[in-house]
Amino acid sequence: MSIILRLDRVMADRKMSLNELSERVGVSNVNLSKLKTGKVSAIRFSTLDAICSVLDCQPGDILEYIRDNEPQP
Amino acid sequence: MKKVTAISKIKENSTAMSVLMAVLGLLCLGACAMGLGDSLYHSTFTEKKEEMASLLGTGLIFAACAFIAAYLFIRISRTGTPFSDTSVKCLKNIAFLLFIGSFLPNILLSLFSGKYETINDSFIEISMLVPSVIVFCAAEAFNYGVILQQESDETV
Numbered sequence: 001m002s003i004i005l006r007l008d009r010v011m012a013d014r015k016m017s018l019n020e021l022s023e024r025v026g027v028s029n030v031n032l033s034k035l036k037t038g039k040v041s042a043i044r045f046s047t048l049d050a051i052c053s054v055l056d057c058q059p060g061d062i063l064e065y066i067r068d069n070e071p072q073p
Numbered sequence: 074m075k076k077v078t079a080i081s082k083i084k085e086n087s088t089a090m091s092v093l094m095a096v097l098g099l100l101c102l103g104a105c106a107m108g109l110g111d112s113l114y115h116s117t118f119t120e121k122k123e124e125m126a127s128l129l130g131t132g133l134i135f136a137a138c139a140f141i142a143a144y145l146f147i148r149i150s151r152t153g154t155p156f157s158d159t160s161v162k163c164l165k166n167i168a169f170l171l172f173i174g175s176f177l178p179n180i181l182l183s184l185f186s187g188k189y190e191t192i193n194d195s196f197i198e199i200s201m202l203v204p205s206v207i208v209f210c211a212a213e214a215f216n217y218g219v220i221l222q223q224e225s226d227e228t229v
Contacts, residue, residue, distance in 0.1 A: 027229060031229045032229075034229065035229050040227055040228065040229045041224065041227040041228065042224070042227060042228040042229070043228065043229050044228060044229065047229050
């Protein structure tokens with residue numbers, strides 16, 4: 001998949017744990033963990049809105065697009 | 074209706090249906106056993122071979138279908154979703170059993186009488202064949218439901 005999730009980076013920057021984020025966003029630990037490891041195929045706008053609101057960031061901070069033939073950083 | 078409410082309703086109803094199907098299956102088996110026992114006890118098996126073939130053929134098939142349906146509803150009551158690979162397999166098994174049941178009584182009758190005989194002048198019972206086709210089509214529709222369920226589960 002070409003969309004990379006940088007949720008772990010933003011969480012580390014904000015010094016927020018998975019449990020705390022899960023509680024504040026209203027998504028289960030399991031689902032948030034899947035999101036963090038990129039094991040989801042879709043994300044709802046409402047979830048993205050809640051995450052950006054809690055982490056005080058932009059969607060572009062969490063989601064990054066990489067072309068298939070480009071090496072991943 | 075909210076998703077959580079819908080799932081809890083599905084679980085409740087599936088539990089009730091699984092009990093109903095299990096009881097139905099036991100009743101079918103009981104009816105077969107009683108009919109067979111009665112005809113063997115009174116030595117009327119040969120005179121009543123058409124009834125015996127019909128009773129055993131359809132009774133056993135319905136009992137098997139009822140037990141598979143009970144298992145299916147138990148799985149649904151545990152997971153809260155009817156759209157799974159197990160559900161599709163159970164429905165296809167039921168469709169296959171109903172298809173077998175459309176000609177099994179005539180095969181049994183032919184075996185009991187030692188020559189080719191049919192109960193209603195036709196080898197295939199339409200009353201069992203049509204439900205078999207309908208259940209098979211429903212299984213294919215459930216296949217699509219499985220795909221949608223996977224997409225929903227993978228969406229955060």
